[in-house]
Amino acid sequence: MNRYNSLYRLYDEFDTATLREYQTLVDLFPALGSRVALELWQEISDELDQNRRAIRRAFPAGETFADIAAHASRDEAFTALDLNTKYGQAVNVLVLDVDETLRSAGRTDNEIPRETLYLLTQLQEEGIPVVICTGQTLENVKGFITQGLGNETVHSGRLSVVYEAGNGVFTPGYGEDTKTLLYEGLDEEIRAVFDGVRSGALSDAPEPIKRGCHLQGNEFNITLKPNFQTGSDRAVSVIDDALCHLLDLLAETVDSVDEKMTRAYYAARDPEIRGVLERHGGVPEVDPSTLPETAESIFERIDIAYYKGDAAEMGSLELDKPAGVRTAFDVLGLDDPFALVMGDSKSDLRVMEWVEANDCGIAAAPDHASRVVSEHVLSTDELVFERNDSASMLRIVYALNRIAGID
Numbered sequence: 001m002n003r004y005n006s007l008y009r010l011y012d013e014f015d016t017a018t019l020r021e022y023q024t025l026v027d028l029f030p031a032l033g034s035r036v037a038l039e040l041w042q043e044i045s046d047e048l049d050q051n052r053r054a055i056r057r058a059f060p061a062g063e064t065f066a067d068i069a070a071h072a073s074r075d076e077a078f079t080a081l082d083l084n085t086k087y088g089q090a091v092n093v094l095v096l097d098v099d100e101t102l103r104s105a106g107r108t109d110n111e112i113p114r115e116t117l118y119l120l121t122q123l124q125e126e127g128i129p130v131v132i133c134t135g136q137t138l139e140n141v142k143g144f145i146t147q148g149l150g151n152e153t154v155h156s157g158r159l160s161v162v163y164e165a166g167n168g169v170f171t172p173g174y175g176e177d178t179k180t181l182l183y184e185g186l187d188e189e190i191r192a193v194f195d196g197v198r199s200g201a202l203s204d205a206p207e208p209i210k211r212g213c214h215l216q217g218n219e220f221n222i223t224l225k226p227n228f229q230t231g232s233d234r235a236v237s238v239i240d241d242a243l244c245h246l247l248d249l250l251a252e253t254v255d256s257v258d259e260k261m262t263r264a265y266y267a268a269r270d271p272e273i274r275g276v277l278e279r280h281g282g283v284p285e286v287d288p289s290t291l292p293e294t295a296e297s298i299f300e301r302i303d304i305a306y307y308k309g310d311a312a313e314m315g316s317l318e319l320d321k322p323a324g325v326r327t328a329f330d331v332l333g334l335d336d337p338f339a340l341v342m343g344d345s346k347s348d349l350r351v352m353e354w355v356e357a358n359d360c361g362i363a364a365a366p367d368h369a370s371r372v373v374s375e376h377v378l379s380t381d382e383l384v385f386e387r388n389d390s391a392s393m394l395r396i397v398y399a400l401n402r403i404a405g406i407d
Contacts, residue, residue, distance in 0.1 A: 003081055003403060010065050011074040014055055022048040023070040028118055064402045072399040076392060080399035083362065083381065089338050090404040091362075091397045094123065095325055095351060096390075097343035098134045098141070101366060104388045117148045119394035124149075126401075129158040131328045131339075133321050135165040135313070135347060137217055142170075160332055162324030165315055165347045167220040169324050171331045180327055182319050183220040190301055190316065196253035197246065197314055198222050205245055212238035222246070222314040235309040240276050242312040246304060247273075250314065257295035260284035265291055265299055272306050307345065321347050322354040337361065340397055342390060344369035352376055364393045 010016065026045050048070070055069055056062030068077050096102055103112045124130050134141055141161050146154055153159065160171040169180040183191075201222055202215050209224070212234070216223040224242040226235035244263075251262035264286040267274040277283045291299070303320070305313040329337050339361035341351050348365075349372055355361030364383035365373050377384055385392045 003084075003406065004078075006059060006061075006065065007068075007074075007077055007081060010055065010059070010069055011077070013058075014069060015051070016069040016074070019048065019051050019070050020073070022051070024115070028114055061406045064406055067402055068399045072395045076396045077399050079383070080396045081403055083396070083400050084403045086381075087338070087362070088404075090401040091128065091338055091340045093129045093131060093329070093332070093334055093337050093339045094120070094394075094397070095131045095133050095339045095341045095355075095361070096120075097345070097348050098132060098136065098144075100344045100368070100387075101342050101348075102390050104366075112144070112148050113388060113391060115391040116394065119391055119398065121149055121153055123394065123397065124153055124156065124158050127158070128397075128401075129160065129332050129334065131160045131162060131325060131332075133162040133325060133343070133348070133351065135221070135223070135311075135345075136163060137219070138163040138168060138170055139217070158332070160328035162321060162328055164218050164221045165313075166319045166321045166324035167218070167316070169327045169331065171328060174331050177331045180331070181219070182323060182327065183316065186316060186318065190298065190318075193250070193253050193298060193302065194220065194222065194314070194316075197249045200249050200252070201246070204249065206241070209238060209242050209245055213242050216311075220316075220319075224312045226309065226311075231309040239307070239309055239312050240280060243273065243276050243304070243306050244280055246312050246314055250302070250304070254295050254298050256292040260286050261288070261291055261295075262299075264288050265296075266304050270304070270306070272308070273304065276306060305346065321351045325351055325354070340364060340393065342393060344373055346370060346372060349373045349376055352380075356380060366390070 022044050052066040055066040059065045155172045157173045162169050167183045212227050213224045216225050226238050228234040247262050248259045251259040264284045265288045267277050267283045268288045301317050303315045303317045337360050342364045352363035363377050365377045366387050367384050
């Protein structure tokens with residue numbers, strides 16, 4: 001019997017929905033607090049074992065199918081089988097964005113859901129490294145991964161953090177390779193531009209930006225964040241202003257270029273930036289191709305990023321998330337990676353495009369991801385999950401890896 005027929009039989013003949021409910025309760029809600037709770041938990045645990053035994057007896061690879069049924073829905077299991085048929089291999093590393101991917105500020109009080117944390121821990125215990133890939137500072141990331149995953153997981157040798165969108169990589173337990181500061185490899189000219197823009201990011205800002213924004217405590221990137229609820233009307237307004245301010249500061253810092261030329265250059269590169277400028281006085285009628293060569297050689301290495309109602313940021317195109325992920329893979333000793341990349345923004349898209357170009361992974365995104373990310377994901381494997389349900393993709397990986405292990 002082939003694997004598709006076996007899956008059809010599994011989900012048609014067995015009450016897999018109840019099995020998953022029992023497994024979730026046993027895994028996520030240990031019996032604590034009273035004898036009644038303990039007795040109920042034990043009763044459900046015994047029922048779970050009985051249902052799993054029935055599946056084990058029904059299939060040659062019964063333990064594998066019992067695991068799949070206890071963790072993945074019918075749709076998730078068949079998605080996993082389709083991925084195995086297409087790629088013929090298991091996922092051996094997870095590359096995960098945090099904000100609006102693992103967690104959603106609007107739905108979870110900025111916490112990673114319990115099931116997601118449990119599945120991450122379980123997959124990591126099975127030997128799958130986790131690479132957290134985020135625009136956040138290292139200190140912010142350290143706090144929530146230690147609290148959510150626990151010290152044992154963080155220091156397992158199977159976790160790495162690519163922070164500030166690729167400016168640094170932190171991999172606990174690797175001696176002198178534990179922390180790699182990639183921005184130290186940039187030449188002095190580019191670092192001087194960042195120093196100049198950073199010095200005026202708030203001190204030279206118009207009063208509404210000074211009151212409405214704060215400078216995130218990055219090691220290298222320059223990130224203006226709103227002092228209002230992310231995504232609110234006030235946050236959108238002040239971040240629009242902050243983007244214009246960053247562009248103008250960059251013009252002041254780089255010789256032989258003015259504000260109009262700088263705005264026109266970045267508007268031509270990014271439609272979202274063009275949209276902001278069109279709402280704030282319009283895009284200057286300047287031909288970006290007339291940009292002086294000395295300025296162009298700098299601009300083509302500097303990224304200005306806009307995240308509506310969340311951040312206006314200046315970063316290095318030489319130090320993007322793919323550069324950080326490649327470094328993390330090297331430190332972790334992944335010679336033949338096949339990654340699941342999950343993210344929602346343009347910086348995550350670069351990692352998705354890199355794994356696709358190198359045949360070393362698949363991409364998934366929440367249904368509210370930016371347009372370009374959604375287009376990429378839908379054009380590849382259509383791995384789209386609902387907001388605050390990143391666990392669904394981890395369940396698919398769980399099922400995929402078990403299917404890939406069937407002889």
